[in-house]
Amino acid sequence: MRGAGLPRRSDPGVRPPAVLHARRLGIDTSGEHVAYLRADCAVCRSEGFGTRARIALRCGARDLVATVNVVLSALLEEGEVGLSETAWAALGVLPGQAVELAHADSPHSLAAVRAKLLGARLGAQAAAAIVGDICAGRYADIDTAAFIAACAGRRMDLAEATGLTRAMSAAGQQLHWNRPVVVDKHCVGGLPGNRTTLLVVPIVAACGLLIPKTSSRAITSPAGSADVMETLAPVALDLAMMKAVVEREGGCIAWGGAVSLSPADDRLIRVERPLGLDSEGLLVASVLSKKIAAGASHVLIDIPVGPTAKVRSAQAAARLAARLAGVGAALGLSVATLASDGAQPVGRGIGPALEARDVLAVLQGDPAAPADLRQRALLLAAMVLEMGGKAGPGQGLALAESVLAGGAAWRKFQAICAAQGGMRTPPQARYTEVLAAAHGGRVLAIDNGRVAQLAKLAGAPAAPAAGLELHVRLGSAVDAGQALLTVHAESPGELAYAIAYAQSQAQLVRIGRPGSPGAGRSARI
Amino acid sequence: MRGAGLPRRSDPGVRPPAVLHARRLGIDTSGEHVAYLRADCAVCRSEGFGTRARIALRCGARDLVATVNVVLSALLEEGEVGLSETAWAALGVLPGQAVELAHADSPHSLAAVRAKLLGARLGAQAAAAIVGDICAGRYADIDTAAFIAACAGRRMDLAEATGLTRAMSAAGQQLHWNRPVVVDKHCVGGLPGNRTTLLVVPIVAACGLLIPKTSSRAITSPAGSADVMETLAPVALDLAMMKAVVEREGGCIAWGGAVSLSPADDRLIRVERPLGLDSEGLLVASVLSKKIAAGASHVLIDIPVGPTAKVRSAQAAARLAARLAGVGAALGLSVATLASDGAQPVGRGIGPALEARDVLAVLQGDPAAPADLRQRALLLAAMVLEMGGKAGPGQGLALAESVLAGGAAWRKFQAICAAQGGMRTPPQARYTEVLAAAHGGRVLAIDNGRVAQLAKLAGAPAAPAAGLELHVRLGSAVDAGQALLTVHAESPGELAYAIAYAQSQAQLVRIGRPGSPGAGRSARI
Structure with a gap:
């Protein structure tokens, strides 16, 4: 009897160490650490582990907490603990290495x-x-x-x-630069094809500002800037490499996930994405935490506003802008925002490689380059140049124009790609199909969400060549049978899904019949 | 070009049917349907499935939606889809049987x-x-x-x-009885050891009322009534068997999960439990939906109130009572509530088998039976008897007393156990350890939550013999070294965890030193 010196009614003895041998099961659980335990294993029994229990695993100096899945089959040998892919990587074990197991309480937080x-x-x-x-x-x-x-x-x-x-x-790594001004830009998203990052970075860097840009992969969209950039150059830079690229070229376009700036963000996004749940607070924290960790002093944030964009009203944009500026101010970061036109997708391509081609066309001065993408990028670059002190008030646009038109931005982009590991050519999809207007008329509306969904069903962003090309803009006059968009896919199954979806969505591209302008009669394509 | 008769730029052809052969992987994912797909399988590639995708599986007339886990190892043969245990059972497939796969959208709801x-x-x-x-x-x-x-x-x-x-x-099965009055009782929980169901049912049934009681297993507690009853008789009755038991004996104590009354509740609980998140609305819906589906007309709900019970104040109890009565009234169910004393655990044992022994002691008229458990059960039974018209106002308690003291309730309980499949003896734990008072004094407080946690760490409810016996009550005078409680476990590991926890929790049992009554000085045991 503890505390009283009386004899115990039974003695549990010394608890045997709970040790099992690591087995990589090769199961990708999308980030959740899962430990697979045999139902009949001695450790499982004596420690009282069951499915959904949380257990702490330790191997050497590394530890983590995993969710238990109990294995009732012969998947595991006796004395083994199976690990999901992320748990395997996080624990850094070798096959068969001893892993210590212990109960883990639910985290206090x-x-x-x-x-x-x-x-x-x-x-x-x-x-x-x-x-x-x-x-x-x-x-x-x-x-x-x-x-x-x-x-x-x-x-x-x-x-x-x-x-x-x-x-x-x-919470993660942080970058420090010996410069009073370090600029950055960000778009809160929701507008397919709005790939201005790949233009603003080279323009701004060509003017001598430091812009260590990290971008995310797509969350709920068909492409994030990192996905697009990856079709042109490696983006999975580590922190040292990112620093080297920025110090040499003044800018980079790296995947944020590889550098562990604000690592909580990536874990949140992993669950936010399938949940499809938006949060203003998480959005602000996601955006600004990465900028602060990247060492930025001045950030410009593009907030596209439109009936089918992520932000739907000027009021909502103003509220978000105020929140971004407020949090930035509290944390010593100068934040400017731009509420931009989010009525329709930007550029022509939607999907990693297709958007990359639009970017290249603008950089190379191709007369057929999407004018809207070019104009948006110039406006953002101008604001960044003014924020960063490279242009006086009202002078930014002319400077940005000259750098883009004169080829300096294109040269800088190539130099950044080379520094990131070498420029490459975006892939081309094997399967394409054109969708045409069922009748003539004028394009009254293009639904951003449905266009994004169509590109995702076609395989973007996992299939980098997949997506779609929009051949019309708001206000375009079209004839019956005229091509409205081309779907690109890397597999026949994905193409078929996307086409079936497009044919079921009357609101994807709305065409008003001639003679009834603005009547909004929907036209199935 | 669809809709325009122009030639297509490519033809996706007829989409091949996405069919794979079922493989039972034997992985218990705690209820979530998981489909394991090889990363390199043709279906995976052509259909664009990736980890966390939702896919629809069909086999014959059955279908379900599962979350994809991509398998990067040789766990699966080519052409196979692995299924988690619940997915395997829900789909009702045989090994190697063909399963059709298709994209599943996120559910609209x-x-x-x-x-x-x-x-x-x-x-x-x-x-x-x-x-x-x-x-x-x-x-x-x-x-x-x-x-x-x-x-x-x-x-x-x-x-x-x-x-x-x-x-x-x-949403699930529903029971109908050809009786105007069908009674039921429920306790909202939070009070360890409050196992009145196993007493109220036989008392009430012995008086001729119909009481088709379904109980849940533990959600966040060391034992649910179904767990306790299971140590005495089978509880996993199907609907036909439950009906037969009730028609023969007037009452039953069955596990609700086996009869699919309000099946959504079990699925919610599976996630609520590890989340540890309470919801008044879900609690009301959980309780009343099962009663309605079981065909009850009158329900008595016990709401224990105490500083460490689930409901902490009279005000909160009144609010919950009003909500239960309001929802009941809207759905044609007569609901009465009783706010009972929830200051400390009920009875002596905490844990399935230990609580079963307390119940048996009361039923058998053992003079050492816990008086508090007996009294609570009598009060509840009295109210049910009055609600059900078997006793006039104020007459219920005498009737309940006579049925219990006269042995009719004990005979009825044995008859119910026999009808449910045969009575059995609760198991005895192999490992026990007594915890003693570090100093003498009076017991000032017993923390329900910590007591429950201690019993869970000892292995309850998964280990049915595990839990603890409380040897003191509020107000008990104890000497230094006197036994406060005995921990029971089925494995040394669990006993060690529980003991370590008990020794770290000064607030588990609070003992005031003599001479400073009520001073609340905590005593580590």
Whole structure:
């Protein structure tokens, strides 16, 4: 009897160490750490592990928390613990290496998630604890889903968003530059084809500003800037390489996921994407934490506004702009925003390689290059040049124009690609199919969401050549049978899915019949 | 070119049917349907499936939606699709049988979950759609987590809770009895050891009322009534057997999960449990949907109130009681509630077998039987007897007493156990350890949550003999070294975990030193 010196009714003895041998099962669980345990293994029995239990795994200096899946078959040998791909990588084990297992409590920071769901505010310390637990892989996917739900919509105030942004920016690696001015740009997305990053970076860098740009892969869209850039050059730079590229060329277009700037963001996005749940607070923290970690002093944020864009009204854009500026100010980051026209997709291509071709056309001064993409990029570059002190107020546009038209931006882009590992040619899809107008008339509306969905069904962004080309713009006059868009796919199955979807969506491209301008009669294509 | 008769630039041809052969992988994913696909399989490539994709699987007349895990190893042969245990069972396939695969969109009802998270009300139709999708296995665990988060705390009003309750009760099987009065009872839980169901059912049934009781297994507690009953008799009755037992004996104590009454509830609980997130609306819908589906006309609900119970204040209990009565009234169910003393655990044992022994002691008239458990059960039985018209107002307690003291309840309990498949003896744990008071004094507080946690760490409810015996009650005078509780475990590892936890929790049992009554000085045991 403990504490009293009386004899115990039984003695548990010394607990045997819970050790199993690592087995890589090769199962990609999309990021969640999963440990597979035999139902009959001695460790499982004596430790009381069951499916959905959380267990701590340790091997050498590395540890993580995993969700248990119990294996009832002969998938594992006796004495083995199976690991999912991310758990295998995070633990850094070799096949057969000994792994120690122990009970893991539910992370303490989940109490703050529950409290936030029940209406409490999210304090700065709680935010830091949550971010720390997420980065350490202690959140199961359902825990992360609950946190995202707790932050959904506009449920975070300025102080909460600031605390979360600070915690996220501090959680990973951070870049420091010996320059008073380091610029950056970002687009909150929702507008297919809006690939201005690949133009703004070379224009701005050609003018001598430092712009260490990291981009994300697609979250819910058919292509992120990193996906597009990857069809032109390697983007998975490590921090040292990214630093070297920026120091040599003044700019880069790297994949943020590879450099571990704000690593919590990537883990959140992994669950946000399939949930399809937006959060203003998470959006602000996602954007600004990466900029702060990248060492930026001045950031320009493009907020496309339109009836089918991510941001639907000027009011919503103004609110988001104020929130971004407010959080930025609280964290010493100068944030400017631009509410841009988000009524229709930008450029011609939607999908990684197709968007890359639009970018190349603009850089190379091709007269057939999409004028809207060119104009948007010039405007953003102009604002960045003025923010960064390279042009006086109102002088930025002329400078940006001259750098683009004179070929300096194109040369700089090639130099950046070379520095990132070598320029390459975007792939071409093997399967394409044209969709035509069922009747003539004028294009009244193009639905950004449905266009994005169509490109995704065609295979973008996982299939880089997949997507679509839009052959019309708002206001275009079309004849019956005229090509509206071309779907590109890398497999027949994906092409068939995309075509079936396009034919079921009357609102994809809305064509008004001649004689009834603006009547909005939908035309199935 | 479709719709225009122009030649296509390429022809996708006829899409090959996406068919793979079923392989049971024997992986228990805790209910989520998971389909394992080889990364290099032709179907995977041509259909564009990747990890976290949702795919529809069909085999004969059965279908389901599963989350994809991509397999990068040789776990699967070419042409195979691996299935998790629940997916295997739900699809009802044989090894090697052909399974058709197709893209599955995110379920439409998720839009209502998102809207609810963003502040919209949950309409009755939306609730029905969500419940339907959950029952059909179309929600991934993260979707279910988001729905639970959307309903967290008090975020559902009366109409929302009513709509959800109706949808849940209508979603599964339903029982109908040819009797105007069918009674039931329920406890909202949070009080370890409060195992009155196993006493109320035989008392009430012995008096001639119909009480078709289904109980749940533990959600976040060390034992549910189904877990306790299972140590005494089989509880996994199908609907026909449950009906037969009730028609013969007037009552049963069956596991609700086996009869598919309100099946959405079990799927919600599977995610609620590890999330540890409470929702008033989900609680009301969970309780009442099962009662309605079981055909009850009158239900008594026990709401234990105490500083460490699930319901912490009289105000919260009154609110919950009003919500339960309101939803019941809207759905034609007469609901009475009893706010009971929830200051400390009930009875002596905590854990399935240990609680079963307390129940047996009460039924058998053992003078050492826990008086508090006996008294609570009598009070509840009395109210049910009065609600059901077997006793006039104020007469129920005497009737209940006589039935219990006279042995009729014990005979009825044995008859019910026999009808359910045969009575058995609760198991005895192999490992036990006594924890003693570090100093003498009076017991000032017993923490329900910590006591429950201790029993769970000892292995309850998965290990039915595990848990603990409490040797003291609030107000007990103890000497230094006197036994406070005995931990029971089925494995040394679990015993060690539980003991380590108990020693770290000064608040588990609080003992005031003599001479400072009520001072609340905590005593580590």
